Amino acid sequence: MATREELYLPDDCWESIFKIFLNDCDNNRCFLPSLSVVSKQFLSVTDSCKLSLTISDQTLPLLPRLFQRFTKLTSLDLTGITGDQDALLTQISCFPLQVKSLSVSSNDQWTIPANGLRIFSQKITTLTSLVCSNIFLISKPDLYLVADSFPLLEELELAIKVDSYDDSEMCGITLALPKLRKVNLSGSYHIYDSSLLHLCKNCEFLEEVVMFHCKNLTAIGIASAIRERPNLRSFSITLSEAMNIGMEMNDSLRSMKRLS
Template sequence: MVEANFYLPNECWESIFAFLNHSDEDEHNHCCLKSLSLVSKHFLSITNAVQFSLNIYNPTRPFLYLLFKRFTNLTHLDFTCFRGDLDALLSQISCFRLNLTSLKISNQYAIPANGLRAFSRKITTLTSLTCSNLVSFDSTDLNLIAECFPLLEELDLSYPLNFINSYSYLLGVETLSTSLIKLRKINLTSHAYLNDQLLFQLFKNCKLLEEAVLLYCCQITNAGIASALRKRPSLRSLSLSNNKYAKHITLDFSDSLVSLRSLSCFDLLSLHISDELLSSIATIFLSLPLRRLVLQNCTGYSYYGIYCLLYNCRSIQHLDLQNATFMNDQCVAQLSLFLGDLRSVNLSKCSMLTHLALFVLARSCPSISEIKMEYTSIGKNIVENSNSSMDFVVNPRLKSLYLAHNSRLRSESLIMFASMFPNLQMLDLSYCYNISEESIYQVLKRCCKIRHLNLTGCNAVNYME
């Protein structure tokens, strides 16, 4: 009788299924929805309603009509794996009534100009466009994007291989920056033509810009970056890297950060920085809501510099100190006192770190969900430190653990780590030569939620790959 009277409206089921699907950390993995759709026709219809993205492959094309009829709430299409006439396919898709907001056209030879024009005439709701890893990028592509999608808020044109008509990029950037008045995020990684003048123009014209990724843009200078930043105080996220004219980050650059009063994500890759610079930035970040800090492969700074910075910025949730060769277990223990909100950390290639650093992170960072400690000394001296090994705590929040290329890691240590992190979903043990088949069985027994296990190069368990 109770079962007969139990009823939930579809809206409630949709909220439940959307929550379950959103909790899946792999945005392209819809296993949860697939499983639920098998329960009943009712659940099938509901899962269809909460399917918002679709990856298009070559075999998909004949079934587009059925797929679009089935998934009526699609907002995102991904053509990354499609190999064929993309112009014709986009023209075909434009005939369907779709409220798409996001389009991904990556790993293609070039931007399908005719297809995008046909697409944009019928589908005018697009706010996000990704065209990364193109073999050929033409300056006229910037004009095309500005013409077809004036409502864009997010644009990713990263990692093009070749540039055509480079003399016309000045006009292209000007058209793009003046036309996309709603642009909030842009990724121009590896755009070799981008110089100080174009960067200034971009930041000046895009008044709503919040996130800029400018990695490997070989013609911009420290002075050019500083000048552009002063024009865009609303910036929340900034990513920079080593290039021909900006191998060092100077104190003059840090002065320009004062204007960025909302900066929450700051990424520096392969740059030479100093303790003096980090100390200077620390005083600036006292009043900023910094949540993400990346100093990946940076040189020139020491423990003192990062200590000053983290002492003043205690709300860091994502920290990347890859290749900070001065880092040892004691450094991690001291810095962890300032990292109570930490969610993810990358300490790969910090070769002096051992299992003791892992224990400290598990104990001092209760909310941490991802740890990367590849190419470290995990496993070294673990017998000598057996007493400290007994002090480990269980951290049920950790979901991802990357321990690749730790040649000293032994089976007994691995089993202990599995006991520490019972809710692991991702475990990378690639090229950890000294772990046994039995230890993998023990790990899977203790961590029953593991979905991704990388054993590449683990000779003793090769047949399990």
């Protein structure tokens, strides 16, 4: 009869097994809580499999314990926080996390938590995805802060309702984020044809663009931008009644080799 020691599997083996289950279940982690009650070892292993955490006002007092328990978190969602997100981001930066995806919200502050993001970026340098939702206003300094603080960004979602800026500024921002693959600037009042052109021209890995309700874009400008980046997989815009969809636009769309 085999002894307990002979039947024992180390944590890394169980973690690999659990990850196979996750892959087979389309990364559905709903079964992890059930596994965690089987044994103390399974509890430890399932903790290491948890990669995302949604933080709410109710969980704030528990954050230190949560970060000590879930040491491999790569995705944080702060959009449910109604309080000071600058202070929260500062607190999070004190933990040795390898965060790759971060979602924040302006709530009643109207703009992004700039000070918190600055401190966060100084301690956590692994971020590749940033989503800023419910943003009413993003100033030019804040826009440059995002570009300068997170040079590894591959996915960016912002609402840029700023004062009008010139082409050199948009050119500089896109040059500072050369790894961008997915961009969502929906609702931005000051996105013009030239802004879209700089984005497509300077970001060679760009695959997906979402610009709903960007009223200053024209069919000719969109067509010109698409020709700069024919490997786009997806291009989503709001077509206005004033936008004349002609042959140039149709030809540009047909040139997108990977369009889905």
